[in-house]
Amino acid sequence: MSNIPENLKYTKSHEWVKDEGDGTVSIGISDHAQELLGDLVFVELPEAGASLSAGSECAVVESVKAASDVYSPVDGDVVEVNEELADTPENINQAPYDAWIFKVKLSDPSQLDGLLDAQAYQTIAEDD
Amino acid sequence: MLIFEHSRSGRRARAQAPATHDELSGIPAHLLRQQPPRLPEVSEMQAVRHYTRLSQKNFSIDTQFYPLGSCTMKYNPRACNSLAMLPGLLGRHPLAPETHSQGFMSAMHELQEILKEVTGMSAVSLAPMAGAQGEFAGIAMIRAYHDARGDRQRTEVLVPDAAHGTNPATAVMCGYKAREIPTKSDGDVDMEALKAALGPQTAGIMLTNPSTLGVFERRIEEIARLVHEAGGLLYYDGANLNAILGRVRPGDMGFDVIHMNLHKTFSTPHGGGGPGAGPVGVSKRLQPFLPIPVVGTDGDQFHWLEEEQLPQSIGRLSAFAGNAGVLLRAYVYAKMLGGEGMQRVADYSTLNANYMLKKLMEAGFEAAYPERRATHEFIITLKREAKELGVNAMDFAKRLLDHGMHAPTTYFPLLVPECFLIEPTETEAKESLDAFIEAMITIREEARQDAEKVKGAPYSLPVRRLDDVKAARELDLRWQPEKTEA
Amino acid sequence: MPFIPHTEEETREMLDAIGADSIDELFDEIPHNLRCGDLATLGPGLWEQEISQLMQEKARSDGQPLCFIGAGAYDHHVPAAVWQLATRGEFYTAYTPYQAEASQGTLQLLYEYQSMMTELMAMEVSNASLYDGASALAEAVLMAVRAHRKSKSRRILLPRSLHPHYRATVHTLVKNQGIELVELAYDGSTGQIDQNDLEKYRNEDFAALVIPQPNFFGVLEDTDWLTGWSHDNGMLAIGVVNPLLMSILAPPGTWAETGVDIACGDGQPLGAPLSSGGPYFGFMCCTQKLVRQMPGRIIGRTVDLDGKQGFALTLQAREQHIRRSKATSNICTNQGLMVTAATIHMSLMGADGLARVARKCHRNLNLLKEKLTALGEIEPLFSGPAFHETVLRLPLEAKRVLRTLAAHNVLGGYDLSRHYPELGDNALLVCATENRSAQDMDKYRLKMEQVLASRRQGACATMAKFD
Structure with a gap:
């Protein structure tokens, strides 16, 4: 079974969200998602400064046989993107919860409460 | 070894190039090239030997059974090639006047008529250069039709989830949203889902019938009625026309527009991935929108119909008149078959597929749709083998190569897990089919004894399994001596 | 039966195995009213001698002017070896190299083709071909719009001195995606792109400028100036060139030193006979930066399980069979056989x-x-x-x-x-x-x-x- 840390929030579309405690969140894809995709070969990053709305497509993770959109779990502006992933997409396979893809400054911090907790996400991942 | 590695500076195959250097005049120096391109410098024999050897590293219809589902890898008659390459046809300039084109144009006109007849459509344009371009032309015509009526609320094209990837990609290229319609467990379109999806926003539906699941959509007439009632049009993806050639006509099923893959049904060569040809046929109401050029006739003489004659056309799809050389090959093939021969195509491709399906089921392989007749192709699922033996569809496919057979289509359609889409075609003899079934049984037995052996296949080919991840992560897309040497 | 090997006994045997009385029964899932008649209007099939005669008459009647x-x-002259090799069954009757191990011949050849085209164009990346020059330009326009992330402009500057059929084809293929093609005038005395007309668009928001070399009138454009101008004004530069002439003329990768962003054109002068307009092939090259926006097949070199060099399709996640509605293009097959001929042609020449x-x-x-x-x-x-x-x-x-x-x-x-x-x-x-x-x-x-x-x-x- 894939790893689903308790301290993170999740979405149905397999993103994880980490509250950085300063009004920003880090966002990546779950262990379960990287397992489904297989060896990643490319990550298309959002542009720093872009403003996102929850549910909008903002990045793409690509393996040899599949490509999957990453959706922003929240409203807000991109404050930083993980440029390292452009050269080493395999970081996501190796450590999905360290390999954040982008960071967003939240427009509405209360949106975090609407996201899934580890237990709820586990149920979804098992159904896949 | 790459051709570049046979190259030696100063070595030339000069027999083919003019002997003298002609001077340039009146061309400003800054428009001239400074460094010559590093193309190979080899002798004629070296080039011939190199490419002959490369060809021998390919599987092909001429050398192997090639049951690649949905691709119709049937025999490509040699006469089609040699007759399309007659000097008079090969040397005709695309802009030659009609006075010097009547022979060529008469063949193109007759091909249009033949395709009309076998598809039951009112008019045909030969312009699209491939299946995907035929699809584009088809959906662009549907859009032009709605636009011409001022009906601009239609924004969606419906596509079954089993469809080829080209279908949704085409819808988007035509400015539509692609909306997926699920398939039921018996392989037919989910009618309730279809009804729920239809509405004033529906521009049309793209269907392949028989579908990519290898079964005939039995409720096609009802689908046609429902879509038409909603104001949408029906697009027929001709990928599987081979299954029904001379038996059922898309026009009679209620389709408004169809594309044909001549490189499948009309046996023009696949050429290592093209060129193809994707003519489109239309019902009366879409006739004004056909892509140009089309060949017309006044009985005696043939002439081109261009934008002046077809002002509502969706326009031009290529610099000239499509892949004429491919069209000529299809014409020769169609003339050699005649009406009766066309029907035999459907008959024997269906016979071969049903025979293989039955034999594989008897051997204990699982059919994806066991209650259904196979069309010209069928699906088996190797999910049980994957689970029990740890050997998946990819492993079976690679091991088949060691048995001297090309693998069927794997992992498509995506709906069926561990799937093999198998299309034997009508030109294969019973003994090839039996050999394939034997090979499948042998591989399964081998997997029981030694799964790792199967997972390591192939062993007998120029290379073993390739590292796709490395290929994508460390892109090496061209020869760069300075890099290799460094 | 032409091209069908079954004997009557075999047909019977196979039907027995299936448990059907006749071939007709195999179509029993198709509603009866949909079955068509006997297609008698198509006439009987011709045997090979008859069709040969018919085709020879047709070919003769066009007169070889x-x-x-x-x-x-x-x-152009095409060396004899080119089509003798290209029509070898192993090239002629193979399909898209999905099973890489069984397609190393085609795959290596395509890799060599990509290498030759990048050399000829002085560009970093080439795909494995598109349909023809006109449709390749349409794909280049779509690619430029996708790649021009800065402004998301959907406008393109297209010179009137470009081949009229290319302009028409681009229009057909891009109009439904809301892309606007703005026509640039030519100078009535030189036949080149009118620089005064171009200056009207200085500082305006366009995705790309299309630069033909030579243009439809056979006139050479000042490609350095035009490429520099497009980059100065925040546009991509798309070169549409005759590949044969790039052996002598400055190739698009060197224009204005930076080079163009996308180069495309028709490969016909590299070994394809006139053949009434096709099949030819479209080529497309681009900068490394744009490789993921490129449509069509791309071949990469890699290694196998034993570390031996081999070739495979790569970057497939751009393509329709994986990305479906989000693919870079709906293109599936390309013009493989024409590229086979072109690669052999370039090797010999x-x-x-x-x-x-x-x-x-x-x-x-x-x-x-x-x-x-x-x-x-x-x-x-x-x-x-x-x-x-x-x-x-x-x-x-x-x-x-x-x-x-x-x-x-x-x-x-x-x-x-x-x-x-x-x-x-x-x-x-x-x-x-x-x-x-x-x-x-x-x-x-x-x-x-x-x-x-x-x-x-x-x-x-x-x-x-x-x-």
């Missing part, structure tokens, strides 16, 4: 061979121009430098001249009046490739002289009796 038309399709052919074409055009202008009433229409094709102004309607020449089996060029009415009725685009001999040109000159003479006698229409 002496051709001085270029206009996007050029009559080498850089030197291509350059010799290009020079010979240039020399022939100048010869033809000299011969025709010596008649006194014919002159070049544009002053810009020409390479192997040029526009001449005749003293009478091009259409009438061409009709009379054609009656003498000479195709004298392409009449520009339909697509360029502003040039009047007398503008003729002519081309002389290395395949036209001095005698061919003399014949052309002689027939032209007769047309002009008979006009002076007011009897152009009765010219036929001269022969």
Whole structure:
């Protein structure tokens, strides 16, 4: 079974969200998602400064046989993107919860409460 | 070894190039090239030997059974090639006047008529250069039709989830949203889902019938009625026309527009991935929108119909008149078959597929749709083998190569897990089919004894399994001596 | 039965195995009313001798005239080995190399093709081909719009001096995606892109400028200046070039030093016969930065399980079979066999061979121009430098001249009046490739002289009796 840390929030579309405690969140894809995709070969990053709305497509993770959109779990502006992933997409396979893809400054911090907790996400991942 | 590695500076195959250097005049120096391109410098024999050897590293219809589902890898008659390459046809300039084109144009006109007849459509344009371009032309015509009526609320094209990837990609290229319609467990379109999806926003539906699941959509007439009632049009993806050639006509099923893959049904060569040809046929109401050029006739003489004659056309799809050389090959093939021969195509491709399906089921392989007749192709699922033996569809496919057979289509359609889409075609003899079934049984037995052996296949080919991840992560897309040497 | 091997006994045996009485029964899931009749109108099948005769008659009836038309399709010599090799069954009857291990021949050849095209164009990346030059340009336009992330502009500057059929094709293929094509005028005296017209768009938001080399009139554009201008104004530069001429002319990757962002065109001059307009192939090259925006197949070199070099399709996640509605294009197959021929062609010719052919074409055009202008009433229409094709102004309607020449089996060029009415009725685009001999040109000159003479006698229409 894939790893689903308790301290993170999740979405149905397999993103994880980490509250950085300063009004920003880090966002990546779950262990379960990287397992489904297989060896990643490319990550298309959002542009720093872009403003996102929850549910909008903002990045793409690509393996040899599949490509999957990453959706922003929240409203807000991109404050930083993980440029390292452009050269080493395999970081996501190796450590999905360290390999954040982008960071967003939240427009509405209360949106975090609407996201899934580890237990709820586990149920979804098992159904896949 | 790459051709570049046979190259030696100063070595030339000069027999083919003019002997003298002609001077340039009146061309400003800054428009001239400074460094010559590093193309190979080899002798004629070296080039011939190199490419002959490369060809021998390919599987092909001429050398192997090639049951690649949905691709119709049937025999490509040699006469089609040699007759399309007659000097008079090969040397005709695309802009030659009609006075010097009547022979060529008469063949193109007759091909249009033949395709009309076998598809039951009112008019045909030969312009699209491939299946995907035929699809584009088809959906662009549907859009032009709605636009011409001022009906601009239609924004969606419906596509079954089993469809080829080209279908949704085409819808988007035509400015539509692609909306997926699920398939039921018996392989037919989910009618309730279809009804729920239809509405004033529906521009049309793209269907392949028989579908990519290898079964005939039995409720096609009802689908046609429902879509038409909603104001949408029906697009027929001709990928599987081979299954029904001379038996059922898309026009009679209620389709408004169809594309044909001549490189499948009309046996023009696949050429290592093209060129193809994707003519489109239309019902009366879409006739004004056909892509140009089309060949017309006044009985005696043939002439081109261009934008002046077809002002509502969706326009031009290529610099000239499509892949004429491919069209000529299809014409020769169609003339050699005649009406009766066309029907035999459907008959024997269906016979071969049903025979293989039955034999594989008897051997204990699982059919994806066991209650259904196979069309010209069928699906088996190797999910049980994957689970029990740890050997998946990819492993079976690679091991088949060691048995001297090309693998069927794997992992498509995506709906069926561990799937093999198998299309034997009508030109294969019973003994090839039996050999394939034997090979499948042998591989399964081998997997029981030694799964790792199967997972390591192939062993007998120029290379073993390739590292796709490395290929994508460390892109090496061209020869760069300075890099290799460094 | 043609191409079907089944004996009656085998058919029976197979039906028995299936448990069906007849082949007809195998179609029992198809509603009865949908079955069609016997297609009798198509007539009986012809045997090989009959169809051979029919095709030979058709080919003969088109007369193999002496051709001085270029206009996007050029009559070049193709070495004998090219098509003998390309039509080997192993190339001719293979399919897209999905099973890489069983397709190393095609895959390595495509990798070599990509290498040769990047050399010829001086670009970083090439795909494995598109359908033809016109549709390749349409794909380049779509690619430029996708790649131009800065502004998301959906406008493209397209010169009027670009091949009219290319412009029409681009329009067909991109119009449904809300892309606007803005036409750039040409300079009436040089035949080049009008720089004053271009300046009107300075600082405006466009995704790309399309730069033909040579343009439809056969005139060479100032490619450095145009490329520099497009980059200065935040646009991508798309070069549309004749690949044969890139053996002599500055290739798009070197224009204005930075080079263009996308180069494309038609590969026909690299080994494809005229063949009524196709199949040819479209080529496309781009910068490394844009590789993921590129449509079509791309081949990469990698290693197998034993570490041995091999070739495979790569970056497939861009393509329709994976990305479906989000693919870079709906393109599936390309023009594999034409690329096979082109790769062999380039190997046999080498850089030197291509350059010799290009020079010979240039020399022939100048010869033809000299011969025709010596008649006194014919002159070049544009002053810009020409390479192997040029526009001449005749003293009478091009259409009438061409009709009379054609009656003498000479195709004298392409009449520009339909697509360029502003040039009047007398503008003729002519081309002389290395395949036209001095005698061919003399014949052309002689027939032209007769047309002009008979006009002076007011009897152009009765010219036929001269022969």
